[in-house]
Amino acid sequence: MRLQASLAVFLVAVCVGCGGDDTDDVEGADAASDARSIQVRWPASYAEELAAGVEIVVTPASGPPVTLVTDAEGRASVSLSGAATVEATIDLSEARVEALTGHQGAIELTARGSLATGDTTLALVLDGPVLGGFLIEEVSYTGAAGLEEGDHYFDDQFVEVYNNSTHLLYADGLLLADVHGSAGAINPGQPVTPFAADLEHVYVNSIWRIPGSGSDVPVPPGGSIVIAHDGTNHQPQSTVDMTDADFEAYNMRADNRDVDYPTVANLERVRFEGGFDWLLPVFGPGVVLLRGDNVETLPTADTGFSDATKVPLSWVVDAFEALMDGDSVTYKRVPAALDRGFVFSSGTYVGESAIRRVRTRIGERAVLQDSNDSTMDFEVVTAPQPREER
Ligand SMILES: [Ca+2]
Ligand SMILES: [Ca+2]
Structure with a gap:
Protein backbone atom coordinates (compact mmCIF):
# COMPACT_ATOMS: atom_id res chain seq x y z
CA MET A 1 0.00 0.00 0.00
CA ARG A 2 1.39 3.33 -1.04
CA LEU A 3 1.49 6.28 1.33
CA GLN A 4 -0.75 9.20 0.54
CA ALA A 5 2.27 11.51 0.39
CA SER A 6 3.91 9.59 -2.43
CA LEU A 7 0.64 9.50 -4.32
CA ALA A 8 0.50 13.27 -4.11
CA VAL A 9 4.06 13.60 -5.39
CA PHE A 10 3.21 11.26 -8.24
CA LEU A 11 0.12 13.24 -9.25
CA VAL A 12 2.11 16.44 -9.34
CA ALA A 13 4.78 14.76 -11.43
CA VAL A 14 2.43 13.40 -14.07
CA CYS A 15 0.64 16.72 -14.29
CA VAL A 16 3.72 18.47 -15.59
CA GLY A 17 2.79 19.08 -19.21
CA CYS A 18 -0.78 17.92 -18.92
CA GLY A 19 -2.01 21.44 -19.56
CA GLY A 20 -4.32 21.72 -16.65
CA ASP A 21 -6.49 18.81 -17.73
CA ASP A 22 -8.47 17.15 -15.05
CA THR A 23 -6.59 13.99 -14.11
CA ASP A 24 -8.99 12.75 -11.50
CA ASP A 25 -10.67 10.59 -14.11
CA VAL A 26 -10.56 6.94 -13.07
CA GLU A 27 -12.91 5.58 -15.67
CA GLY A 28 -10.29 3.45 -17.40
CA ALA A 29 -8.06 3.60 -20.45
CA ASP A 30 -10.29 5.82 -22.54
CA ALA A 31 -10.23 8.68 -20.13
CA ALA A 32 -7.39 11.11 -19.71
CA SER A 33 -5.28 9.01 -17.41
CA ASP A 34 -1.91 7.84 -16.12
CA ALA A 35 0.88 6.16 -18.06
CA ARG A 36 1.64 2.76 -16.54
CA SER A 37 4.65 0.74 -17.64
CA ILE A 38 4.87 -3.02 -17.21
CA GLN A 39 8.12 -4.92 -17.68
CA VAL A 40 8.28 -8.70 -17.94
CA ARG A 41 11.32 -10.89 -17.30
CA TRP A 42 12.00 -14.54 -18.03
CA PRO A 43 12.55 -16.88 -15.07
CA ALA A 44 16.02 -16.32 -13.60
CA SER A 45 17.36 -19.65 -14.90
CA TYR A 46 16.54 -18.81 -18.54
CA ALA A 47 19.10 -17.77 -21.15
CA GLU A 48 17.65 -14.26 -21.60
CA GLU A 49 16.44 -11.66 -19.15
CA LEU A 50 13.82 -9.42 -20.80
CA ALA A 51 10.78 -11.18 -22.22
CA ALA A 52 9.58 -9.87 -25.60
CA GLY A 53 6.34 -10.95 -27.26
CA VAL A 54 4.47 -11.61 -24.01
CA GLU A 55 0.73 -10.95 -24.09
CA ILE A 56 -0.45 -8.80 -21.22
CA VAL A 57 -4.06 -8.29 -20.22
CA VAL A 58 -4.64 -5.29 -17.96
CA THR A 59 -8.05 -5.30 -16.30
CA PRO A 60 -8.97 -2.05 -14.55
CA ALA A 61 -11.22 -2.02 -11.52
CA SER A 62 -13.77 -0.40 -13.79
CA GLY A 63 -13.76 -0.52 -17.56
CA PRO A 64 -12.86 -3.09 -20.16
CA PRO A 65 -9.60 -5.07 -20.20
CA VAL A 66 -6.75 -3.88 -22.39
CA THR A 67 -4.48 -6.32 -24.23
CA LEU A 68 -0.84 -5.44 -24.89
CA VAL A 69 2.30 -7.19 -26.16
CA THR A 70 5.76 -6.59 -24.70
CA ASP A 71 8.48 -5.05 -26.87
CA ALA A 72 12.13 -6.09 -27.20
CA GLU A 73 12.80 -4.66 -23.72
CA GLY A 74 10.00 -6.75 -22.26
CA ARG A 75 7.99 -3.57 -21.78
CA ALA A 76 4.41 -2.59 -22.50
CA SER A 77 2.65 0.63 -21.59
CA VAL A 78 -0.92 1.59 -21.04
CA SER A 79 -2.71 4.73 -19.97
CA LEU A 80 -5.30 4.27 -17.31
CA SER A 81 -6.06 5.41 -13.81
CA GLY A 82 -6.86 3.52 -10.69
CA ALA A 83 -6.18 -0.02 -9.70
CA ALA A 84 -5.87 -2.86 -12.18
CA THR A 85 -4.92 -6.52 -12.29
CA VAL A 86 -2.30 -7.66 -14.79
CA GLU A 87 -1.88 -11.09 -16.36
CA ALA A 88 1.04 -12.00 -18.61
CA THR A 89 1.08 -15.13 -20.79
CA ILE A 90 3.32 -16.56 -23.47
CA ASP A 91 3.28 -19.91 -25.24
CA LEU A 92 6.78 -21.14 -26.05
CA SER A 93 7.49 -23.47 -28.95
CA GLU A 94 9.84 -26.42 -28.47
CA ALA A 95 12.57 -24.54 -30.32
CA ARG A 96 12.19 -21.51 -28.06
CA VAL A 97 12.18 -23.68 -24.92
CA GLU A 98 15.37 -25.37 -26.11
CA ALA A 99 17.07 -22.02 -26.72
CA LEU A 100 15.96 -20.51 -23.41
CA THR A 101 16.40 -23.50 -21.10
CA GLY A 102 18.28 -26.32 -22.84
CA HIS A 103 15.29 -28.57 -22.19
CA GLN A 104 12.64 -30.04 -24.46
CA GLY A 105 8.92 -29.50 -24.60
CA ALA A 106 6.46 -26.72 -25.46
CA ILE A 107 5.23 -24.85 -22.39
CA GLU A 108 3.18 -21.89 -21.24
CA LEU A 109 4.63 -19.27 -18.91
CA THR A 110 2.51 -16.89 -16.88
CA ALA A 111 2.82 -14.09 -14.37
CA ARG A 112 0.27 -12.14 -12.38
CA GLY A 113 0.43 -8.82 -10.62
CA SER A 114 -1.54 -5.73 -9.82
CA LEU A 115 -1.25 -1.99 -10.16
CA ALA A 116 -2.47 -0.03 -7.19
CA THR A 117 -3.79 3.45 -7.72
CA GLY A 118 -0.72 5.61 -8.28
CA ASP A 119 1.63 2.80 -9.33
CA THR A 120 3.42 3.79 -12.52
CA THR A 121 5.47 0.63 -13.02
CA LEU A 122 5.01 -3.06 -12.50
CA ALA A 123 7.76 -5.70 -12.78
CA LEU A 124 6.68 -9.24 -13.50
CA VAL A 125 8.74 -12.45 -13.61
CA LEU A 126 7.30 -15.28 -15.66
CA ASP A 127 7.09 -18.77 -14.26
CA GLY A 128 6.16 -22.14 -15.67
CA PRO A 129 6.61 -25.85 -15.17
CA VAL A 130 9.82 -27.34 -13.80
CA LEU A 131 11.84 -28.62 -16.74
CA GLY A 132 14.39 -31.29 -15.87
CA GLY A 133 15.17 -32.58 -12.39
CA1 LIG B 1 29.63 -37.56 9.69
CA1 LIG C 1 31.44 -44.15 5.69
Missing part, protein backbone atom coordinates in the same frame (compact mmCIF):
# COMPACT_ATOMS: atom_id res chain seq x y z
CA PHE A 134 17.85 -34.12 -10.22
CA LEU A 135 20.39 -36.22 -12.09
CA ILE A 136 23.29 -38.41 -11.08
CA GLU A 137 26.17 -36.24 -12.28
CA GLU A 138 29.15 -38.34 -11.28
CA VAL A 139 29.79 -41.78 -9.84
CA SER A 140 33.36 -42.21 -8.66
CA TYR A 141 33.52 -45.93 -7.98
CA THR A 142 36.78 -47.46 -9.27
CA GLY A 143 38.87 -46.77 -6.17
CA ALA A 144 42.43 -45.53 -6.35
CA ALA A 145 45.84 -47.18 -6.65
CA GLY A 146 46.94 -46.04 -3.20
CA LEU A 147 50.55 -45.50 -2.30
CA GLU A 148 52.10 -48.91 -2.58
CA GLU A 149 52.08 -51.72 -5.09
CA GLY A 150 48.98 -53.83 -4.55
CA ASP A 151 47.07 -51.18 -2.55
CA HIS A 152 43.31 -51.23 -2.99
CA TYR A 153 41.97 -47.89 -1.83
CA PHE A 154 38.19 -47.51 -2.11
CA ASP A 155 37.20 -45.13 0.70
CA ASP A 156 37.28 -42.24 -1.80
CA GLN A 157 34.08 -43.29 -3.57
CA PHE A 158 31.43 -40.62 -4.01
CA VAL A 159 28.27 -39.79 -5.92
CA GLU A 160 27.45 -36.25 -7.06
CA VAL A 161 23.83 -35.27 -7.66
CA TYR A 162 23.06 -32.29 -9.90
CA ASN A 163 20.02 -30.04 -10.20
CA ASN A 164 19.58 -30.09 -13.98
CA SER A 165 16.27 -28.26 -13.81
CA THR A 166 15.00 -24.72 -14.32
CA HIS A 167 13.92 -24.37 -10.67
CA LEU A 168 15.30 -24.54 -7.16
CA LEU A 169 14.81 -28.08 -5.92
CA TYR A 170 15.13 -29.65 -2.47
CA ALA A 171 17.28 -32.74 -2.13
CA ASP A 172 16.12 -33.83 1.30
CA GLY A 173 14.07 -36.98 1.12
CA LEU A 174 15.92 -38.20 -1.96
CA LEU A 175 17.03 -41.81 -1.65
CA LEU A 176 20.24 -43.23 -3.05
CA ALA A 177 20.70 -46.95 -3.58
CA ASP A 178 23.01 -49.45 -5.27
CA VAL A 179 21.44 -51.99 -7.58
CA HIS A 180 21.75 -55.68 -6.76
CA GLY A 181 23.82 -57.92 -9.02
CA SER A 182 27.33 -58.51 -10.30
CA ALA A 183 29.09 -56.14 -12.70
CA GLY A 184 30.43 -58.98 -14.84
CA ALA A 185 32.18 -62.34 -14.77
CA ILE A 186 34.51 -61.29 -11.97
CA ASN A 187 34.89 -64.96 -11.05
CA PRO A 188 34.26 -67.86 -13.44
CA GLY A 189 30.59 -68.80 -13.47
CA GLN A 190 29.52 -65.55 -11.77
CA PRO A 191 25.71 -65.47 -12.02
CA VAL A 192 23.81 -62.58 -13.56
CA THR A 193 21.16 -60.81 -11.49
CA PRO A 194 18.30 -63.18 -10.58
CA PHE A 195 15.83 -60.36 -11.29
CA ALA A 196 16.63 -59.76 -14.96
CA ALA A 197 13.16 -60.87 -16.07
CA ASP A 198 11.32 -58.33 -13.89
CA LEU A 199 11.18 -55.20 -16.03
CA GLU A 200 8.80 -53.40 -13.64
CA HIS A 201 11.14 -53.09 -10.65
CA VAL A 202 14.70 -52.32 -9.77
CA TYR A 203 16.25 -54.42 -6.97
CA VAL A 204 18.59 -52.59 -4.65
CA ASN A 205 20.92 -53.53 -1.80
CA SER A 206 21.47 -50.58 0.55
CA ILE A 207 19.20 -47.52 0.68
CA TRP A 208 20.25 -44.16 2.11
CA ARG A 209 18.16 -41.03 2.55
CA ILE A 210 19.19 -37.40 2.44
CA PRO A 211 17.91 -36.07 5.78
CA GLY A 212 15.54 -33.15 6.19
CA SER A 213 11.88 -32.25 6.29
CA GLY A 214 11.54 -31.32 2.62
CA SER A 215 12.98 -27.82 2.53
CA ASP A 216 16.31 -28.19 4.34
CA VAL A 217 18.64 -28.98 1.42
CA PRO A 218 18.00 -26.43 -1.33
CA VAL A 219 19.91 -26.95 -4.57
CA PRO A 220 19.71 -24.16 -7.16
CA PRO A 221 19.64 -24.83 -10.90
CA GLY A 222 23.17 -25.88 -11.84
CA GLY A 223 24.02 -26.69 -8.22
CA SER A 224 25.04 -30.08 -6.89
CA ILE A 225 25.52 -32.07 -3.72
CA VAL A 226 28.34 -34.50 -3.07
CA ILE A 227 27.69 -37.73 -1.18
CA ALA A 228 30.83 -39.40 0.09
CA HIS A 229 31.62 -42.92 1.22
CA ASP A 230 33.74 -41.22 3.91
CA GLY A 231 33.76 -37.46 4.49
CA THR A 232 37.49 -36.99 4.87
CA ASN A 233 40.55 -36.10 2.81
CA HIS A 234 41.64 -39.19 0.86
CA GLN A 235 44.91 -37.71 -0.35
CA PRO A 236 47.54 -38.90 -0.96
CA GLN A 237 46.10 -42.40 -1.50
CA SER A 238 43.62 -40.81 -3.93
CA THR A 239 43.21 -37.40 -5.58
CA VAL A 240 39.87 -36.97 -3.83
CA ASP A 241 39.23 -34.68 -0.85
CA MET A 242 35.79 -35.26 0.66
CA THR A 243 36.12 -32.94 3.68
CA ASP A 244 33.61 -30.57 2.03
CA ALA A 245 31.15 -33.29 1.00
CA ASP A 246 27.52 -32.50 1.77
CA PHE A 247 26.80 -35.95 3.17
CA GLU A 248 28.55 -39.21 3.92
CA ALA A 249 27.36 -42.77 4.29
CA TYR A 250 28.05 -43.47 7.94
CA ASN A 251 27.35 -47.08 8.74
CA MET A 252 27.07 -47.06 12.51
CA ARG A 253 28.36 -50.30 14.01
CA ALA A 254 29.15 -51.43 17.53
CA ASP A 255 32.79 -52.01 16.56
CA ASN A 256 33.19 -48.50 15.02
CA ARG A 257 34.63 -49.91 11.80
CA ASP A 258 33.14 -46.96 9.88
CA VAL A 259 34.22 -43.51 11.03
CA ASP A 260 31.67 -40.73 11.61
CA TYR A 261 33.55 -37.72 10.25
CA PRO A 262 32.28 -34.80 12.32
CA THR A 263 32.26 -32.06 9.66
CA VAL A 264 30.19 -34.00 7.13
CA ALA A 265 26.49 -34.68 7.78
CA ASN A 266 25.40 -38.28 7.73
CA LEU A 267 22.89 -39.82 5.40
CA GLU A 268 20.05 -41.71 7.04
CA ARG A 269 20.62 -45.43 6.73
CA VAL A 270 17.29 -46.86 5.60
CA ARG A 271 18.43 -50.36 4.65
CA PHE A 272 21.91 -51.75 4.67
CA GLU A 273 23.29 -54.84 2.98
CA GLY A 274 27.02 -55.07 3.15
CA GLY A 275 30.07 -55.04 5.32
CA PHE A 276 31.80 -52.23 7.14
CA ASP A 277 30.67 -49.35 4.95
CA TRP A 278 28.58 -48.53 1.88
CA LEU A 279 30.97 -49.86 -0.74
CA LEU A 280 29.89 -49.54 -4.35
CA PRO A 281 31.22 -52.40 -6.51
CA VAL A 282 34.61 -51.23 -7.77
CA PHE A 283 33.99 -53.32 -10.91
CA GLY A 284 30.99 -51.15 -11.76
CA PRO A 285 27.84 -50.26 -9.82
CA GLY A 286 24.26 -49.62 -10.75
CA VAL A 287 23.14 -46.54 -8.82
CA VAL A 288 19.61 -45.17 -8.60
CA LEU A 289 18.24 -41.94 -7.21
CA LEU A 290 14.76 -42.53 -5.81
CA ARG A 291 11.88 -40.60 -4.36
CA GLY A 292 8.88 -42.19 -2.69
CA ASP A 293 6.91 -42.37 0.52
CA ASN A 294 7.25 -45.03 3.22
CA VAL A 295 10.39 -46.60 1.82
CA GLU A 296 10.58 -48.77 4.92
CA THR A 297 7.48 -50.65 3.75
CA LEU A 298 8.89 -51.71 0.36
CA PRO A 299 9.03 -55.50 0.01
CA THR A 300 12.26 -57.43 -0.13
CA ALA A 301 13.26 -60.35 -2.29
CA ASP A 302 15.67 -63.16 -1.47
CA THR A 303 18.75 -62.99 -3.67
CA GLY A 304 20.12 -66.32 -2.47
CA PHE A 305 22.54 -64.79 0.02
CA SER A 306 20.96 -61.48 1.03
CA ASP A 307 17.77 -59.44 0.76
CA ALA A 308 17.22 -56.93 -2.04
CA THR A 309 14.53 -54.27 -1.85
CA LYS A 310 12.03 -54.30 -4.71
CA VAL A 311 11.51 -50.73 -5.92
CA PRO A 312 8.82 -49.72 -8.43
CA LEU A 313 10.20 -47.97 -11.53
CA SER A 314 7.95 -45.00 -10.76
CA TRP A 315 10.18 -44.23 -7.77
CA VAL A 316 13.28 -43.77 -9.89
CA VAL A 317 14.38 -40.17 -10.41
CA ASP A 318 17.54 -41.17 -12.26
CA ALA A 319 19.66 -44.24 -12.91
CA PHE A 320 23.28 -45.00 -13.77
CA GLU A 321 24.97 -48.22 -14.66
CA ALA A 322 28.58 -49.33 -14.98
CA LEU A 323 29.65 -52.89 -15.76
CA MET A 324 33.00 -54.63 -15.59
CA ASP A 325 33.88 -54.27 -19.28
CA GLY A 326 32.34 -53.87 -22.72
CA ASP A 327 31.54 -57.59 -22.93
CA SER A 328 29.49 -57.67 -19.71
CA VAL A 329 26.15 -56.59 -21.18
CA THR A 330 24.38 -59.75 -19.98
CA TYR A 331 25.14 -58.62 -16.41
CA LYS A 332 23.09 -55.47 -16.84
CA ARG A 333 20.99 -54.93 -13.70
CA VAL A 334 19.12 -51.67 -14.32
CA PRO A 335 15.95 -52.22 -16.41
CA ALA A 336 16.21 -50.78 -19.92
CA ALA A 337 13.20 -48.56 -19.28
CA LEU A 338 15.42 -46.64 -16.86
CA ASP A 339 18.80 -46.94 -18.56
CA ARG A 340 19.46 -48.57 -21.92
CA GLY A 341 23.24 -48.63 -21.62
CA PHE A 342 26.29 -48.78 -19.38
CA VAL A 343 29.85 -47.52 -19.06
CA PHE A 344 32.99 -49.30 -17.92
CA SER A 345 36.36 -48.22 -16.59
CA SER A 346 39.81 -49.44 -17.65
CA GLY A 347 40.05 -51.56 -14.49
CA THR A 348 39.72 -51.48 -10.73
CA TYR A 349 41.65 -49.10 -8.41
CA VAL A 350 42.57 -46.95 -11.41
CA GLY A 351 41.36 -43.62 -9.98
CA GLU A 352 38.85 -43.09 -12.80
CA SER A 353 35.32 -41.73 -12.59
CA ALA A 354 32.09 -41.77 -14.61
CA ILE A 355 30.85 -38.28 -15.31
CA ARG A 356 27.79 -37.07 -17.15
CA ARG A 357 28.26 -35.19 -20.39
CA VAL A 358 27.17 -31.58 -20.87
CA ARG A 359 24.35 -31.27 -23.39
CA THR A 360 24.31 -27.50 -23.71
CA ARG A 361 24.93 -24.32 -21.75
CA ILE A 362 22.50 -21.66 -20.61
CA GLY A 363 24.81 -18.79 -19.79
CA GLU A 364 27.30 -20.25 -17.31
CA ARG A 365 25.06 -23.10 -16.31
CA ALA A 366 25.60 -26.54 -17.80
CA VAL A 367 22.54 -28.51 -18.83
CA LEU A 368 23.58 -32.14 -18.58
CA GLN A 369 22.62 -34.84 -21.05
CA ASP A 370 19.81 -37.14 -20.02
CA SER A 371 18.74 -39.67 -22.63
CA ASN A 372 18.27 -42.53 -20.12
CA ASP A 373 21.28 -44.28 -21.60
CA SER A 374 24.51 -44.33 -19.57
CA THR A 375 26.48 -45.31 -22.69
CA MET A 376 25.55 -42.01 -24.31
CA ASP A 377 25.17 -39.79 -21.25
CA PHE A 378 28.35 -40.63 -19.33
CA GLU A 379 32.04 -40.76 -20.07
CA VAL A 380 34.76 -42.34 -17.96
CA VAL A 381 37.43 -39.77 -17.11
CA THR A 382 40.93 -40.31 -15.75
CA ALA A 383 40.35 -38.42 -12.50
CA PRO A 384 37.32 -37.74 -10.31
CA GLN A 385 35.92 -34.20 -10.56
CA PRO A 386 33.87 -33.53 -7.42
CA ARG A 387 32.24 -30.09 -7.46
CA GLU A 388 34.09 -29.11 -10.60
CA GLU A 389 32.34 -26.44 -12.67
CA ARG A 390 30.90 -28.17 -15.68
